[in-house]
Amino acid sequence: MKMWHAMMRLASRTWHRWREIRNNWSDYPLQEGTVWGGQYEVRRFLGMGSYGQAYVCRDQRSGATVLLKRNKPSKRMLGIQLLQRERDVMQALSHEQIPRLVAYRSSGSEEAIAMDYIEGHNLEYIIYEQGDSFTVQEALQVLRGLLQPLKHLHDSGYVHRDVRIPNVLMRDGKPYLIDYGLACRIGEQLPGPLKEALGETDAPADSAAALKTRMRRAHPASDWFGLGHLFLFLMYAGYTPPKDGMERSWEEELELPDAVKLFLRKLLNEDQGWPSTAECERELDDLLKRGDCD
Structure with missing residues (x-):
């Protein structure tokens, strides 16, 4: 019996290994000129x-x-x-x-x-490969630019659900929002297999996976939340950690004007958002016009 179980385990491992090799072969990228x-x-x-x-x-x-x-x-x-x-x-x-x-x-x-095909570099490349940093004003202008396509997307009845630095291309100073593979209709309830494939999982509120879960909600607040984290990435691109090595909240580490902190909290808190993305855009416009972000 032990011999039989050992043979079955070996057969199972061999099958999974063969399937992995087959999948890797079938997914091998197309070559230039194909x-x-x-x-x-x-x-x-x-x-x-x-x-x-x-x-x-x-x-x-x-x-x-x-x-x-x-x-x-x-x-x-x-x-x-x-x-x-x-x-x-x-x-x-x-x-x-x-x-x-x-x-x-x-x-x-x-x-x-x-x-x-949009020629340009994404924000991930700009931050980590080019080593560029952003002022508060510049980062808010990126957000302002992204609210244009997001407003159109939301008005059309969809949510992007993946607003992150790899999915924002910059060309001639203008941001372009790409990759709609995770997008869904506002309020859409997906069937189990698709829900799992698109990363919609239940996670404890205090877990790292909870951040991903927040971005997967079928509501415009998911994209506002993504914008908030994108802004933090832009701010931390020029951040020098303190020598004591202690980890602090973004509110303690980043020197941001009070009005900007308030706007950012609303982006990150689904309970303090706006009735629509157009309202979010208007508030950011007012913030930029008042000069409270310098």
Whole structure:
């Protein structure tokens, strides 16, 4: 009996290892020069997420440069379903700071979204690779710029749910909000498999996972919360920790004007927000006009 159990455990480990190798092989990125779907020539691999891959491609029919987001083959129908959800969101949007959906294509068992490619660096690159820092005024202007596409998104009935520094591209001083893979309708209740795939899990209020849970709510407050944390990232880009090494709250560590602290608290506290994103935008406009952020 012990021999039988040992053989079963070995068979199970062998099966899981074989499946991992197969998935890694099927998800191997397309190489430069590959033409996907008979139309999109791969110029550069951008990266891979849990359910998709992104490439810079040349559309051989139009000659335009596009971003191609392809489902990961190993994720099968779940990856395709998530890609189709993203397509549906992008079809409902039309804003200069949101990538435009160009096409949705199928090729065998794979599907992909083609969208406008926005040339620029994201805030994560700007902070960690270029080493740039931001004044309070500059950081608030980034938020002000992001409220434009967010207002359009919310007015269209959707929530982004992933407003983070990797998903904000800067071009000519203007922020662009990208990656709508986690977006959903305001108030939408997702079925179990999709809920799990999109990171909607119940977490204790005092856990690190609780921050992620806050950003996954199907309410505009999730995006305000994301904006608040994005602002903190911009502020900490130029922060020098104290020599005593003690960890303190952002209110103690950052030297921010009182009016800015009040606005930031409202972004981070779902119980002290605004009736709409337009109201949030108006309050930030008033703050910038009064000069209370210097």
